[in-house]
Amino acid sequence: MKNPIPRVAAVHDLSGYGRSSLTIVLPILSAMGINVCPLPTAVLSTQTDGFKDYVFHDLTDVMEKTVDHWKTLPLSFDCIYSGFLGSPRQILILEELIRHFKTDNQLITIDPVLGDDGSFYGPMSHDMMEGMKKLVGHADLVTPNYTEACFLLDRDYEKEITLKEAADLLQELASKGPEKVVITSIPLKGKEGINTVLAYEKKFHRTWKAETLHIPVSYPGTGDIFASVITGKLLLGDSLPAAIDRAVHFVSHAIRNTFGHNTPRREGVLMEKSIYQLMAPENMSLCELMVLE
Numbered sequence: 001m002k003n004p005i006p007r008v009a010a011v012h013d014l015s016g017y018g019r020s021s022l023t024i025v026l027p028i029l030s031a032m033g034i035n036v037c038p039l040p041t042a043v044l045s046t047q048t049d050g051f052k053d054y055v056f057h058d059l060t061d062v063m064e065k066t067v068d069h070w071k072t073l074p075l076s077f078d079c080i081y082s083g084f085l086g087s088p089r090q091i092l093i094l095e096e097l098i099r100h101f102k103t104d105n106q107l108i109t110i111d112p113v114l115g116d117d118g119s120f121y122g123p124m125s126h127d128m129m130e131g132m133k134k135l136v137g138h139a140d141l142v143t144p145n146y147t148e149a150c151f152l153l154d155r156d157y158e159k160e161i162t163l164k165e166a167a168d169l170l171q172e173l174a175s176k177g178p179e180k181v182v183i184t185s186i187p188l189k190g191k192e193g194i195n196t197v198l199a200y201e202k203k204f205h206r207t208w209k210a211e212t213l214h215i216p217v218s219y220p221g222t223g224d225i226f227a228s229v230i231t232g233k234l235l236l237g238d239s240l241p242a243a244i245d246r247a248v249h250f251v252s253h254a255i256r257n258t259f260g261h262n263t264p265r266r267e268g269v270l271m272e273k274s275i276y277q278l279m280a281p282e283n284m285s286l287c288e289l290m291v292l293e
Helices: 022-031 060-071 086-100 126-138 146-152 163-174 221-234 240-261 275-279
Strands: 007-009 035-038 040-046 057-058 079-083 107-110 181-185 194-201 205-212 288-290
Touching: 007 086, 007 194, 007 240, 022 086, 022 221, 022 275, 035 086, 040 060, 040 194, 060 086, 079 086, 107 221, 126 146, 146 163, 163 181, 163 194, 181 240, 194 240, 205 240, 221 240
Parallel strands: 007 035, 007 079, 079 107
Antiparallel strands: 040 057, 181 194, 194 205, 205 288
């Protein structure tokens, strides 16, 4: 029987302080009318960006036992959505979750959290990168930033790339399995001061672009917000360009609002002041179809 409320298994870490991961995923998807079943990969005292001496408690064993218990229940998921994974073993547990609960018309979102600005995040490694390359083959939707896309494809990180080079990245990632690929933070040549998101739909061979003016600050958790909004919109039956448009608008609104309040960067964006935007009427004004030769 189809779930009366869409249900998502959310495989992310949980930070006690700082807006990222499950503290982002839960309120956003819940506000969109989606039931979230968390499968925490770790519990942290704070999110990691900007904090020292944080407490990190690995939950790999608990993850495995949770999945085993879920297997015994009359449980189904309309979506399985992963973010931060702390070890190759956790990747294997996620693959088992996907295999056991796989159904037709299910959305598998993989946000391959690996790094940014050309470098790995602190706990990431080449072993994790290799595991993530295999994991994206299970995905219907992947949402890497530009750095993570380069890692997944063994590409050199370049400070600027052409639109054609970016389109090649999208299509090469799609060839690994995902039907939809969305890459954020693409440093396009001639687009200084512009934040660019590009997306590719393999079924229709369409490339989409959304751009916003750059605000001179970088907040942790914005990637989690972006991937969560797109996942939620797709799960509710919206098209990829509509999902991207809403996600870009929402993230941009949250960043601008937060920047105006001048709160500590490490706390993340003031999402609570923007969440009403998720219920606002659609405003398809950012995402445009690209015509590539």
